Amino acid sequence: MASLDDLKKRIVSVKSTQKITKAMKMVAAAKLKRAQDNAEKGRPYSEKMNNIILNLSNGISDKESAPKLLSGTGDEKTHLCVILTSDRGLCGGFNTNIVKKAKSYFDKIEKDGKILKIVTVGSKGNDQLKRIYGEKIIEKISFKESKNINFFDADKVGKMIIEKFEKKEFDVCTIFYNKFKNVITQIPQAQQIIPLKTSEPEGNSSEDNYEFEPEEDEILSNLLPKNISTQIFKAMLENSASEQGSRMSAMDNATRNAGEMVDKLTIEYNRSRQAAITKELIEIISGAESL
Amino acid sequence: MSDTFKLEIVNPEKSFLVKENVKEVVVPAFEGEMGILKDHISIISFLKPGVLKVLEGSSEEKKYYVEDGIIEFKNNCLSVLTSNIFDISKADKTKITEIINNTEKEARENDLDDQKRYLIEQKIEVLKSISSIN
Numbered sequence: 001m002a003s004l005d006d007l008k009k010r011i012v013s014v015k016s017t018q019k020i021t022k023a024m025k026m027v028a029a030a031k032l033k034r035a036q037d038n039a040e041k042g043r044p045y046s047e048k049m050n051n052i053i054l055n056l057s058n059g060i061s062d063k064e065s066a067p068k069l070l071s072g073t074g075d076e077k078t079h080l081c082v083i084l085t086s087d088r089g090l091c092g093g094f095n096t097n098i099v100k101k102a103k104s105y106f107d108k109i110e111k112d113g114k115i116l117k118i119v120t121v122g123s124k125g126n127d128q129l130k131r132i133y134g135e136k137i138i139e140k141i142s143f144k145e146s147k148n149i150n151f152f153d154a155d156k157v158g159k160m161i162i163e164k165f166e167k168k169e170f171d172v173c174t175i176f177y178n179k180f181k182n183v184i185t186q187i188p189q190a191q192q193i194i195p196l197k198t199s200e201p202e203g204n205s206s207e208d209n210y211e212f213e214p215e216e217d218e219i220l221s222n223l224l225p226k227n228i229s230t231q232i233f234k235a236m237l238e239n240s241a242s243e244q245g246s247r248m249s250a251m252d253n254a255t256r257n258a259g260e261m262v263d264k265l266t267i268e269y270n271r272s273r274q275a276a277i278t279k280e281l282i283e284i285i286s287g288a289e290s291l
Numbered sequence: 292m293s294d295t296f297k298l299e300i301v302n303p304e305k306s307f308l309v310k311e312n313v314k315e316v317v318v319p320a321f322e323g324e325m326g327i328l329k330d331h332i333s334i335i336s337f338l339k340p341g342v343l344k345v346l347e348g349s350s351e352e353k354k355y356y357v358e359d360g361i362i363e364f365k366n367n368c369l370s371v372l373t374s375n376i377f378d379i380s381k382a383d384k385t386k387i388t389e390i391i392n393n394t395e396k397e398a399r400e401n402d403l404d405d406q407k408r409y410l411i412e413q414k415i416e417v418l419k420s421i422s423s424i425n
Contacts, residue, residue: 041305048301048370052335052363151303151374210365211334213322219337223361226374233303 004276007269011262018258024090025251032183032244038149039180039237046234049227053196055210056220067217069162069224072195073171078115080170080194081105082161084177084235085125086243087144092250094178094186094243095124101188102176106133117170121157121236149236151229158229165194177235178242184249186242193231196224296329296367298345300355300376307376310347316369317344318362319417333365338373340414342421354379356421358414379421387422391415 002010057070083102085095102125109116119139120126126140139160143153161173173194178186212219295312317326319341327334338360345353360373398411 038304042303044299044306045301045303045372048363048372049361052361052372055363056335154303155374209333211332213320213325213334213336219335219361222337226361230303 002272004269004272007265007272011265011269014258014261014265018255018262021251021254021258025248025255028091028244028248028251032241032248035237035241035244036180039241042234042237046230049223049230053220053223053227056212056216056223057196067221067224069165069194069228070196070220073168075171076114078117078170078172079109080117080119080161080164080173082119082121082157082173082175082232083125083129084175084232084239085120085122085128086239087123087142088243089124090250091243091247092253094246094250095122095128097186097188098176098178099125099128101190102129103132105174105176105190119157119161149233149240151233154233154236155229157232158225161194161228161232162225170194175232175235177239178246180238180241180245183245186246189235191231191235193228196227294329295348296369298369298371300371300373302373302376307373310345313345313347313369315344315346317346318371319343319357320362327364327369329367331364335361335363337361338371339410340417342379342417343371343376356382356417359410382421384422387418391418391422394418 081102083098085098089095106116106118116133116136118129118133118137119141120129120137121141121143123140123142123144126137126142130137141157141160143149146153164170165173172192174190174192176188176190179189181187293312295314298308298310298313298316299306300308315326315328317324318336319339321337321339324341325336338357340358341356343355343357345355347353355376356379357371357373358375360371360376362372363370394411394415398408398415403411
């Protein structure tokens, strides 16, 4: 059995851990509010963008001549996977969930005998993947320096992807991120961005006849690269909200566990203190009796 | 019947401006300036760097600088998607000069295609004219 002093030390150390996790939870809660706001504000842009592209691709009569970013290279040999994770840890299953989702996708690709290439955004994803898929990671990006998520960063990633696409380094590109549903639920998502999978048309929107200026294909070829950056930006926003939410609930759990541990240790401490006193009393009494 | 329509300007970070009743919007479309009134035909077009003017009822017209973007007009709702926009009347002159300098640096690079060069030159020209007014 641990001595009284040891128990006391343990209680103190658990308490200070609890203080830290509590503080982290508060910070995450404050940041979550902002990240959530940003994610919500960012939605109209990507939604509108999607709508316009949808209308445009419906307007294109000749699918053959459509830009490659929309129709694909006609091949499905090389897959590029962009894994968006956080740069910091201590956020529960946040990064692990994305990586798990990505890994099952990787397995599928490799089983089909296709070539896999990986780009990691955020250092935590890279840490988890580099052991198994080390030689497949062709690029790692981290935005540790930029405090807030901004479009400029997303654009950098987008431009890099397009550059690689134009060099014909891959045929299909998928991004992995966590979609923010609420504070306790984040859903890992895989979204294919090249060739673009247009989401289901909204019934009447396809019937609209648009006038285009300049021509459809010219607009499309300008718009599609932008859309990729926009989609990545959206993913990054969702990711940051998810990260804070995940961290908040993880830290909440940690705080509660620490509290339980302190309670348990305190009971043990009191018991052994009482036992020690009883033992001393018995010693005194039996000493007095022997006289 | 009123002769106004809805205008929405969004940039990636947030919804920049929403107005329910604007009379006319002049956008710097890629192939020239274009005024849009109510009941315009559905259109999708591209923006080049320039000044976007918003006319709202009786009040004075508002001017915004846009760097690029797409516009979509449908069912009397004009959506402007742009990554870079600011209100000219509130713009900081030093900031504009800074952008001009950066852009000029960009223009000196040699490996630009004609379209990019045209856009950059356009941008410098517009920004210079803005800073000369203020």
